[in-house]
Amino acid sequence: MxxxxxxxxxxxxxxxxxxxxxxxxxxxxxxxxxxxxxxxxxxxxxxxxxxxxxxxxxxxxxxxxxxxxxxxxxxxxxxxxxxxxxxxxxxxxxxxxxxxxxxFGKNQNTNRGQAQAQNNQKQDSSNNENAAQNDDFDAQFDDNFDEDDFDVPF
Incomplete structure (x- = not known):
């Protein structure tokens, strides 16, 4: 049965x-x-x-x-x-x-949305830090760059 x-x-x-x-x-x-x-x-x-x-x-x-x-x-x-x-x-x-x-219940959905917003803020701040580091690198490269030192291997 x-x-x-x-x-x-x-x-x-x-x-x-x-x-x-x-x-x-x-x-x-x-x-x-x-x-x-x-x-x-x-x-x-x-x-x-x-x-x-x-x-x-x-x-x-x-x-x-x-x-x-x-x-x-x-x-x-x-x-x-x-x-x-x-x-x-x-x-x-x-x-x-x-x-x-x-x-998802209303409370869980709200908490999940807050967690997602915090993750987005962390990603944005790390992206901004990476962009600042890249800008510093580019500035160093621009200062030390001499066109005459650039050889084409072919």
Missing amino acids: LNRIVLIGRLTRDPELRYTSNGTPVCNFTLAVERNYTNRQGDRDVDFINIVTWRGLAENCARHLGKGRLVGVDGSLQIRKSENNNRTYINPEVNADNVRFLD
């Missing part, structure tokens, strides 16, 4: 981190996943799928994910049934084994 599901989508809200009675972290979030085809109006329908993560993965998701983030989820499908007022509700959810962050 095989029960695997792989999804790529965006979080519809911030993840909720809770703890079970014995202290195990559990994180819930909802993923919006577009279908591969369009409907009659030319739009893509979207499925909203509940995701559950446990333990360290739950804490990482709660810490690093937020509404709108693009993630890939690998896990298994489970169906939870509940009854209320003589009515049975079927609640499908994915028990995630692995969650991949597929985009």
Whole structure:
């Protein structure tokens, strides 16, 4: 038997981190996943799928994910049934084994941009130093250059 599901989508809200009675972290979030085809109006329908993560993965998701983030989820499908007022509700959810962050969060993107700007400044300053050294070399060469000393070997 095989029960695997792989999804790529965006979080519809911030993840909720809770703890079970014995202290195990559990994180819930909802993923919006577009279908591969369009409907009659030319739009893509979207499925909203509940995701559950446990333990360290739950804490990482709660810490690093937020509404709108693009993630890939690998896990298994489970169906939870509940009854209320003589009515049975079927609640499908994915028990995630692995969650991949597929985009950069706002803070990480900002930090990355700052690091890139610092690298560019360092490169510009080293280029300016090299240019100054080359100018000094050229000036020395111009001062010591005598056209009569220049022999053509052919």
